[in-house]
Amino acid sequence: MDKKIMNVSSNPHVRSEVSTQGIMFDVLIALVPAAFFGVFNFGLRALLLIATCMITCILSEFVFERLTKRKNTIFDLSAAVTGLLLALNLPAEFPVWMAVIGSVFAIIVVKQLFGGIGQNFMNPALAARCFLLLSFGTRMTTFVYDGVTSATPLAVIKNGGTYELKAMFLGTTGGTIGETCVPAILAGALFLLFRRVISLRIPLTYIITFVVFIVLFTDIKFDYVTIACELCGGGLMLGAFFMATDYVTSPITPAGKIWYGIILGLLTGLFRFYGPNAEGVSYAIIIGNLLVPIIEKFTVPYAFGREKERFFGRLFAKRKKDKEVKA
């Protein structure tokens, strides 16, 4: 055998099968039930919006990266996920050209201008939704269901009315394309949990905190039917399982995830019950995103075998060392 030089590299020499593309593909699959129900519920108009947003997002990523001579990243599917999520957050009757603006904003302003995948400090889809809410407020809050324009169930409840829980759970109500059907969202979430793409830490603390907020700070108290309506209504389920769990814009530390969930729950409660609108999930998550760096900073886990320093801090460790030196 000749002395041919072989590959050398640092350990480890094997890699797992997981890839960014695979994860994004899993998220896309998980969103299929919600999207499918949206099309079934709101008609082909919903499909048109989904297609528009996804194509615009992918195209703007491609064009931007071409223009700035960066590596093409459309095949990691993150732009497709952003597009789909944005579409699921729009009402079915939303004008197509506005959806295009929203998609371009999501990819170019929120994601690419901050350095592309992994660098954005806000969830692009949600930032775009908020941008559209501020720009085209009326169109974003006009919900047509069965040919009738009506207030969303949450708005009805906020104004002192009641709404049928079963309809809110199954999603046969007005609302954005992907947020209404709780079983479809939970099916997708279960798939992601099963594939270990997301963990329950953030969604569960988010939802529990929100319920606690309702019990403690609102007039609903222990009226469990209304509590259930609040949980099923609006973007809470979609937000908790698909947007609050967004990797890039949620804390990486295990304890930070809990704090993040708590903050989201409190903010959502604050916005929904004390704000002018019936809905507050998008704003809560966006503001939560902004707090991520500080949450991460204060929740660095104690390394294995260093837990004792938790209570006494470095001082204790230092004293102990001094003692050892003296001894």
Added chain:
Amino acid sequence: MPLLTFKGGIHPEEGKEISKHKAIVKYKPSGDIVLPVSQHIGAPATPVVNVGDRVLRGQLIASANGFVSANIHSSVSGIVKAIEPRKTFTGAMVESIIIENDQEYEEVPVTDFRKPEEMTAEEKIELIKNAGVVGMGGACFPTHVKLSPKNPEKIEYVIVNGSECEPYLTSDYRRMVENPELVIEGLRIMLSLFPNAKGIIAIEDNKHDVVYKFHKLLKKDPLISVKELYTKYPQGGERQLIYALTKKKVNSSMLPADVGCIVDNVDTVVAIYDAVVNKKPLTNRIVTVTGDNVYSPYNYNVPIGTLYIDLIQESGSFINEPKKVISGGPMMGFAMEDCYVPIQKGSSAILAMSKDDATCEETECINCGKCVSACPERLLPTLLAKAASNHETNKFVKLNGLECIECGCCTYICPAKKNLAQTIKTKKKEVIASRRKK
């Protein structure tokens, strides 16, 4: 009862089936033997032979230089051909003693016929020291140092590490299948050094047959117990193993002895037995030749100093041109430039792979946190790697970067295929080196 384990870790493809059922074969090399003088942690040994001398198998050829160092013995009989720097599996050039093998395997006669029962603890440790025994799991820490803690009476557990969590490796497994009684006897010798210690033989549950075997051999032994561990990498890491068995935690500024534990690899324990009972120095070790690119995978009992290439040719060479040949396992082993390097005391395997996972393209970190949940030391690998590549030493230390055990779980699991472990490891070494300077 749930199996004993630790938090974090990964489940890489095991690949042990390839060589698991191959009995250990004694291999006698025909070519030259290359013995680097630094096969252990600590000061390199000093050669005590000259070019042209005839040495016997088991003869001391380089003696330990200080306390944390180890003797080196010839593994064959023959003439010392040269003493010159040679490449080792890490790629470094190390002063080596090259012996021309006369293939007679003439051994140094044993003159010491004391029985272990007649010896004091100090005498036993002296024998282990003279035999040049080092940790054979890969770290190569001189065993006599490990066996001489400050307070021997404070040692509660002597743990035999038979977990062999590295994928592909089967050398420890074969040792336990074929010589379980040597492992037990070796452990008894170790236990005799510590008045208050109990013995534990720790084995992962993918080697259930061995667990059963030990149970049968030990029955209800008052001192030694067999513990089955959940199969997970890095279960055999010293800190993880101690935690799984005793729930005691060791950090980077402690030694296992600080929590009353002594951990040694299976092969090391057998080497201790050989040193104390047979008065034989460490000259051979078991090496697994495996991987998807070798014709006939085997477990060999090899004289230390044999060149990798000889062993590969013995097992029928490669099937194809290998992409990567690794000394050790795929998680912590070293990739070699070529196979013309000697087997050392810590070389547990030769692994030839037909594909190289490490050549995949890196993408951006998406902050998924998979490295965080995989890290057995509960660190934040992605943040550490960022701090390291930005040269933020203070941040790196604050994030407990020095606790890294270099297991490679983070790199393995990373969906962006980032080489986190390498970045962290490099920075860690830099920090430790700069501290030493002060």
